[in-house]
Amino acid sequence: MNIFVILKQTFDTEEKISIQDGKIAEDGVKFIINPYDEYAVEEALRQKEQLGGSVTVVSVGPARVAEALRTALAMGADEAILIQNDDSESDEFTISSLLAAYFRDQAFDVILGGYFSVDNGASQTAVRLARLLDIPHASAITHLQITSNQATVTRDAEGDTETIEIRLPALFTAQQGLNEPRYPSLPGIMKAKKKPFLTLEPKQLHGIEAEIAPKTVRTALSLPAERKSGRILLGTIQEQTVELVHLLRNEDKVI
Numbered sequence: 001m002n003i004f005v006i007l008k009q010t011f012d013t014e015e016k017i018s019i020q021d022g023k024i025a026e027d028g029v030k031f032i033i034n035p036y037d038e039y040a041v042e043e044a045l046r047q048k049e050q051l052g053g054s055v056t057v058v059s060v061g062p063a064r065v066a067e068a069l070r071t072a073l074a075m076g077a078d079e080a081i082l083i084q085n086d087d088s089e090s091d092e093f094t095i096s097s098l099l100a101a102y103f104r105d106q107a108f109d110v111i112l113g114g115y116f117s118v119d120n121g122a123s124q125t126a127v128r129l130a131r132l133l134d135i136p137h138a139s140a141i142t143h144l145q146i147t148s149n150q151a152t153v154t155r156d157a158e159g160d161t162e163t164i165e166i167r168l169p170a171l172f173t174a175q176q177g178l179n180e181p182r183y184p185s186l187p188g189i190m191k192a193k194k195k196p197f198l199t200l201e202p203k204q205l206h207g208i209e210a211e212i213a214p215k216t217v218r219t220a221l222s223l224p225a226e227r228k229s230g231r232i233l234l235g236t237i238q239e240q241t242v243e244l245v246h247l248l249r250n251e252d253k254v255i
């Protein structure tokens, strides 16, 4: 079973985001594997443990992304591919086109990705990749069972649970609850240093002669409005009620 995971390196969800010159500042920021992609890596490893085969992790991004790929290798993936792309304005069209160009030269049974990235949150890249490769996909899966050339998945359909059958090769995106990702072990970290790690330039990819420049342009980026500090109303219940109604009507203008 040739299993691939497309993973993105994202900001640590604990990081405080700041904006400089219209872009998110990356100086001193801690990066992690996108949490949904960690579920994808874990699922790939579990499927390999049951069915045999190999797990390859693939990411598009700048050189710093190597750290996320090495973490996946330390978790147990067999091989990592970094498609080097330093353009921070890349959009889902560019990223999925680069990934598709890579996958067109690979023999794969299953591609796993995350339901969405916690920093940008487009939920597009994986689905676009499935479309470009002309393979079926199921998003937000919470269970995956593979039998020969067919998969049965349970997916989270906005709170309802849907079970579907899909013929392989296929692409799946992982929802929270799919599994509990393992931590890299110390021997895993040591072994990861010796595992195959390939860095590719976009021009080395087959069929990338076509236009892959972003199709969208971000024209503005702003942080959410700062939350006002809470206020404690004083006085009798009647006085507090009158004050509350006054504030809701005249300050927040919600009634």
Ligand SMILES: Cc1cc2nc3c(=O)[nH]c(=O)nc-3n(C[C@H](O)[C@H](O)[C@H](O)COP(=O)(O)OP(=O)(O)OC[C@H]3O[C@@H](n4cnc5c(N)ncnc54)[C@H](O)[C@@H]3O)c2cc1C
Pocket: 006, 007, 008, 009, 024, 034, 036, 037, 058, 059, 060, 061, 062, 085, 086, 087, 088, 089, 090, 091, 092, 095, 112, 113, 114, 115, 116, 117, 119, 120, 121, 122, 123, 124, 125, 126
């Ligand atoms: C601050 C910032 C700086 C960035 N700088 C760069 C840069 O220098 N170079 C660059 O190439 N991109 C960069 N990007 C990433 C790029 O903009 C996004 O990866 C791309 O537009 C995908 O959209 P998304 O993040 O909303 O992912 P979504 O579409 O929400 O992701 C869904 C799933 O698709 C897969 N996926 C998403 N992105 C990738 C990826 N890059 N590689 C492999 N799998 C992926 C993952 O499985 C993910 O869970 C940057 C993003 C941010 C927020």
